[in-house]
Amino acid sequence: MHQDDFRFYKPCKLLQSYVRYYWAFKSNQRLNTLTFPIGCPQIIFHKQTPLYIPELNTTQDVLTISGQVNFSSHLYATGNTEMIVVVFHPHAMSMFLNIPTSLFYNQEVSGYSLENKSLNELAIRIFDCENNSICISYIEKWLLSQIDDNSANTTYRIERIDAAVQQIYITPQISVNELSSIACLSKKQFERLFHSFVGINPKEYTRIVRFQKALAQMQHQAGKEINQAQIAYTSGYADQSHFIREFKKFCGYTPLSLLKVSNPYSDLFTNPV
Template identity: 50%
Template sequence: MSDQSFTFYRPSPQLAPYVRYYWTLRSSEASSALTFPIGCPQIIFHRKTTFFIPELSTSQPRLTISGQVNFPAHIRTTGELDTIVAVFRPHGLSMFIGPMLHDFYNMEISGLDIADREIDRLDYEIGNCKDTPTCVSIIDSFLLARLKTMQTGKHSTMMALNHRRLDATVTRILNTPDTRMDELHELSCLGKKQFERLFKSHIGMNPKEYSRIARFQKSLHLMQRHLDSPIDYAEISHSCGYSDQSHFIREFKLFSGHTPTELLSVTTPYSDLFTNPLL
C-alpha cells in the first residue's frame, strides 16, 4: 500500500483486559494487502470506502464485526480510506456483545444486524464525527459504558468467572500453543464439553483450531524477529511445537497461502497476535 497513514491508540486502563489497541488507517489510493488469521476479533468502522474480501466475495459493511478466521485473505480497496479498528483480546469482545462469537466465525457481519440500538447509535456518531482522534474517544467511551453495564448486570458474576477461566487458558495457549486439550479444560476447572462450548462461544472457534492459529502466529513472530539473520526453520518448528518441519510448512501454507520461504518474497512477516505496536 502507498500514500497511507497508520496511527495506534491505547484503550482506557479499565478496558486493557479486553481491548488490545485501536488503529486507524487513512489512504487516498486504491490498494491491496495480504492478511492472515490473527486470533483476535475486531470491530471495524469504515468512514469512507470499505475493504473488499475476494475469498468471501463480499465487501465489509460500514460497521463490521469481524470474527475469528482460518484462512488468508487478499483484501482490496477501490478508493479513499478512513478506517478505525478496535482490536480485542481473543476472549475480550464477548464482554461487550455477549457469548455469541461462534456466529461470526469466518464471517464479516454488519454491526447493524445484531439488533443493538446502542451499536446503531455508535455507528451514527462515528459517521458524523469530524476527526479521527475524537472517533477513537467515542468508541472508547462506548466500550467503557458497555463494560460497566455488563459488570453490574445480573449475570456479571458468571461473566467474570468465565473471563478468568478463558484468560488462563488463552494465556497458556499463547505461551505454549501445543498444550494438550485435556490440560486446557482441567485448567478451566470445567468438563471437556463444557469448556469447549464456553471457548467457542466467547472466542469464536474451538480450542484446538485456535491453538493452531496461535502456533502459526508464533512462527510468524519468530520469523519477524530474525529477518536480519538466516532463519532456522527447524528451530522455529521446534519452538512452536510442530511435530516436524514438514508439519510446520503445511500449517504455515494453510494459514498464509505460502510456504515460509515463499512468504519472504511476498511480504515481511508480522505477527499481529504476538506484537504490540504500542510498545
C-alpha cells in the same frame, strides 16, 4: 500503503484486559494487501469506502463485525479508505455484543444486523466525527458502558477462558484436557465456553497461535537465514514438515516463499502501542 497512514491507540487501563489496541487507517491510494488469521475478533468502522474480500465474495459494511478466521485473505479498496478498528483480546468481544463470538466465524457480518441500538448510535457518532482521537474516546465510553451492564458471572467465566488463552500463547501445543484443567472446567464445559467466547474451537485456535508464533520468529529474524527446524520446535510444531504444511494452510505460502513476497509480521505477538 505506508506505515504513516496508520495510527495506533492504547486502550484505557479499565479496558486493557479486553481490548488489545485500536488503529486508524486513512489512504486515497488503491489497496491490495494479503492478511492472515490473527486470532483476535474486531469491530470495524468504515468512514469512507469499505473493503472488498474476494475469498468471501463480500464487501464489508460500514459497520462490520469481523470474527475468527482460519484462512488468508486479500483486502481490496479502490481508494478513499478511512477506517477505525477495535482489536479485542481473543476471548473478549462477546462481553460487549452479548452474543457468542462463534456466530462470526469466517464471516464479515454487518453490525447493523445485530439490531444493537447503542452500537448503532455509536456508529453514527463516529461517522459524524472527523477527529479520530475523539472517535476513540466515543468507542471507549461505549465499551465501558457495556462492562457496567454485564453480570459478574460473565466476567468470571471470561477470566477462566483468558487463563487458558494465556497458556496457549506460552505453550500452543498444549492439550484441551490441560486447558480445561487450567480453566477449572470439565472438558465439555471448557470447549463450549471457549467456542462461545473466542469464536473458534480450542484445537483450531492453538493452530492459529502456532502459526502466529512462527511469524513472530521470522519477523525478528528479518534479513537473516531462517532455521525452519528451530522455528518449528519453538512454535510447538511436531516437526519441520508439520510446520511447513500448517504454515502454508494459513497463509498460502511456505515459510521460504513468503519471505520472497513480504516481510513476515505477527499481529498476535506484536504490540504496536
